Amino acid sequence: MSGNNKKAKLAVFKFSSCSGCQDKLIDLGENLLSLIEKVEIAYFLEASSRIDPGPYDVALIEGSVSTPHEVELVKEIRKNSRIVIAIGTCAVYGGIQSLRNWMNYQDVVKQVYPKPEWINSLEKSTPVSDHIRVDYQVSGCPVNELQLFSVLKQVLTGRRPYHRLESLCQECKRGGNVCVMVSRGIPCLGPIMVEGCGALCPSYGRGCYGCFGPMIDPKPDALARRLEEIGLPKEEVILRLRGFTGWSDPIRRFLERYERE
């Protein structure tokens, strides 16, 4: 996308989500100003009421696909955009709302809504990549604005975006944190979750709850066994792993096995 002075058209779409990841884009502050020099914001309802019908150079999609309407919409966006980037854990893995994927859909709708017959949603909340080809994914609940910015910078300068997919532990220790699991016995999902958040929770003495999703080649079996060893009941281990990114492939496959054991 480098080599010409024409601004790239950027669109930001929201699906089933809390809008927190879009807000992270706005949180970029000064960096947002430098971004605007390179892109034209063509569609971003959280920030502006202007609607440019496209086509777009870069489309950011926040949120999971959880209604029949969203299935159609996400396909339209794909057709209308050169590069599609899923942003946030909802768009990348299905999000917290994919907790319903583990339950009976009708039961859930009845529990949540007084008039369930008015609800027209899908039985499962699924990632964008289940429906269309996604070029890049930036996970997190919410995304880390600097990581999102980094990916945008790389895309806009014509580079294939790269960020490390290793364990959160590495980022945590590089940042000077002490392991909360070893020094305080706090259950932490960091050893199987991906870096990128700046090890936010361990920096404040909490265990990672896995909102960025699994690292590359994760070992949920080993971690679950260890969490049980340090005293976390199995039901708690399951809830923690399900919580934010349980619907990601490696965690889901593990949980389906582990729950039956």
Place this chain on the structure above:
Amino acid sequence: MIFADQVLFRGSVYSGVEDDLKSLFNVAVSRGYRVIGPKLVNSVIRLEQLNDFNEIPYGYGDKQAPGYYRVVNNGGRFRHGPDSPKRFLYPPELLLFIIRPDLSVEYPRFEFYKTAFFGIKPCDLAAINVMDGVQGELGDEYYRKVRENLLLIVENCVEPGDTCFCATMGTGPFAFKGFDVAYTRVGSGVVIFQPGSDLGVDILSELSLRPAEDEQVDFLRNLMLDASKKARAEFTLENLPETLEMGLDSEVYRKIAERCFGCANCNMVCPTCFCFDVIDEPELDGSAKRIRIWDGCHSYSYAQVAGGHFRKSLYARYRHWVLHKFVYWIRQFGTFGCVGCGRCITWCPAGIDLRQVVRDVVKEVETRCRR
């Protein structure tokens, strides 16, 4: 194993009291060193810059076990925490250069301070010597700049911790080379000082110490022998590289890989692990930053190269780490890569004990050979 006599009669031995430690600290400060030493931060002994001698938490002890660390206020002796001198000599994240759109290159200017490590343990001293071997004369410039002006004040370990095995690795629990000053808190307020370099002699001359008496030297010798018995693993260095090499296909590694997360905490806390990744961060103005960050051989992407991946399975990555420390390193650099500090044991969130792994592989090979 280090023989007590090797340590005790290399230099002179002086006797002082705990106040002399404070004087030693102040001499380092007055000579313009920034002093890095042990400090209690959020219930963990960290290595941090100290402004005052009293920040050193003497009187605190710790309990260390595989995957377990707690500080206790029990009047005991603390050991090294998760930080090692590596953090200061070889920072976890370092800007290498910025390349401008016209392809000109701008190098960062770092400020280098005269640095004193105060009260680090012999294992960490040994780790600095190991890192010196790796960096050599043409090694990392940042490392050399910090290293050039280092003052090494080492505290000998009278009570090694439960994950320590420096006596097996021949690096402790008493310092025997490469330090400026070594001291031992022998109890009852008495501190024994030993200079290890001309700088050490010079610095100690500013303190009012007396030559140690014969009984004190005998006492110290016994302390050393007792401590050396504690910091041991159940293997020896004899033929270790050859034995481990014969155990390449050991089942032990595969068993460990079932417990290992591949999180690389061991690489991060290891005082000698020096591997890094290089990240390029392009900016919108067409410039780019090149940044070096700590990486480790347990990382999946570490052995991923154009055209493939040469250590896809975690057991192969774990095995590589062990073999690098105990086999390849000594052939390449003349020392073992492991100094027996035991950080990778204490700080492994899975609680894996490297000592047991090496012991088990050695046993397996020995059994096989006997058959």
